[in-house]
Amino acid sequence: MNQDLFTGNLVRLTTLDIEQVSEAESRWSRDSEYWRLQAGETYRPYSVQATKKLYEKYVKEDDPTMFAFIIRTIDDDRMIGEVGLDGIHWNHGDCFVGIGIGEREFWGKGYGTDAMNVILRYAFTELNLWRVSLNVFEYNPRAIRSYEKAGFVHEGRVRAALNRAGRRWDIIYMGITCQEWQSLHS
Numbered sequence: 001m002n003q004d005l006f007t008g009n010l011v012r013l014t015t016l017d018i019e020q021v022s023e024a025e026s027r028w029s030r031d032s033e034y035w036r037l038q039a040g041e042t043y044r045p046y047s048v049q050a051t052k053k054l055y056e057k058y059v060k061e062d063d064p065t066m067f068a069f070i071i072r073t074i075d076d077d078r079m080i081g082e083v084g085l086d087g088i089h090w091n092h093g094d095c096f097v098g099i100g101i102g103e104r105e106f107w108g109k110g111y112g113t114d115a116m117n118v119i120l121r122y123a124f125t126e127l128n129l130w131r132v133s134l135n136v137f138e139y140n141p142r143a144i145r146s147y148e149k150a151g152f153v154h155e156g157r158v159r160a161a162l163n164r165a166g167r168r169w170d171i172i173y174m175g176i177t178c179q180e181w182q183s184l185h186s
């Protein structure tokens with residue numbers, strides 16, 4: 001009860017600063033590898049203005065089914081990525097989570113998994129959700145391993161749903177229930 005809900009071991013989650021996040025997101029969108037790891041849509045970079053519009057819409061609409069945060073390092077408060085819950089069905093206690101560490105030098109060093117642990121704690125101990133789902137592309141083994149470390153279970157796959165780099169790839173569905181999360185953290 002007494003620990004800061006938004007602080008992990010390596011990162012903390014903060015609110016969206018629209019100016020800062022639009023600049024960073026536009027910069028990250030110029031990294032096609034980063035973008036294609038997380039989005040199925042046709043790749044193209046986004047301008048700061050286009051990104052800003054999306055965030056302004058999000059803040060204005062104040063959608064109760066979405067919670068988006070910036071990921072910052074605890075060490076030097078650097079903004080390295082984003083994580084958010086969306087599509088929350090309050091009646092079912094279900095939602096999706098999405099995560100992206102845009103600063104590539106922070107890949108593979110535990111920052112993403114730590115951020116995932118923080119948002120799962122928020123989902124299960126403050127929002128009182130019952131399960132959290134995600135999907136991940138077959139060609140993203142780093143993300144799959146990170147999600148397994150956070151406690152996500154493989155639940156299924158949509159075969160050959162993506163057409164990229166000259167071949168077809170599966171979309172993998174993973175999920176974690178509140179009980180599973182509690183058994184890992186009790």
Ligand SMILES: CC(C)(COP(=O)(O)OP(=O)(O)OC[C@H]1O[C@@H](n2cnc3c(N)ncnc32)[C@H](O)[C@@H]1OP(=O)(O)O)[C@@H](O)C(=O)NCCC(=O)NCCS
Binds near residue numbers: 146
């Ligand atoms: C996915 C992401 C959030 C994971 O966070 P992270 O901080 O990089 O993850 P971690 O360092 O905690 O864990 C990565 C794990 O994958 C493993 N890994 C890395 N590359 C791998 C590969 N090619 N094959 C298999 N495992 C791999 C690492 O060894 C590590 O596992 P370990 O701790 O058991 O050794 C982050 O890498 C990221 O944002 N990447 C770019 C965007 C993206 O992929 N978003 C997710 C879309 S679904």
